[in-house]
Amino acid sequence: MAQVHGLAITRYDLLLVGIGVVLLVGLMVGLLPAVELSRALFVASVPATGGVVYTLFYRPPVPASEHAKSEK
Numbered sequence: 001m002a003q004v005h006g007l008a009i010t011r012y013d014l015l016l017v018g019i020g021v022v023l024l025v026g027l028m029v030g031l032l033p034a035v036e037l038s039r040a041l042f043v044a045s046v047p048a049t050g051g052v053v054y055t056l057f058y059r060p061p062v063p064a065s066e067h068a069k070s071e072k
Contacts (some may be wrong), residue, residue: 009062019051 026044030037055061 010061011059012048012055015051015055021053022048 023041023044026040027033027037029044030040032040
């Protein structure tokens with residue numbers, strides 16, 4: 001866990017930022033005249049959905065009390 005200005009940044013925070021970045025890139029690509037917006041957002045949603053599935057089901061967050069127990 002990283003500390004930035006006294007705030008704890010976890011892997012899950014970074015994954016949420018990554019999902020947003022992927023969708024923003026898809027939106028920017030969709031604004032190009034050669035690419036349809038719906039196709040660009042669909043393509044960007046594939047890795048974003050993968051990030052959500054990874055975060056929620058493959059490596060789900062654990063409550064702080066369980067995390068503290070596993071570190072002992």
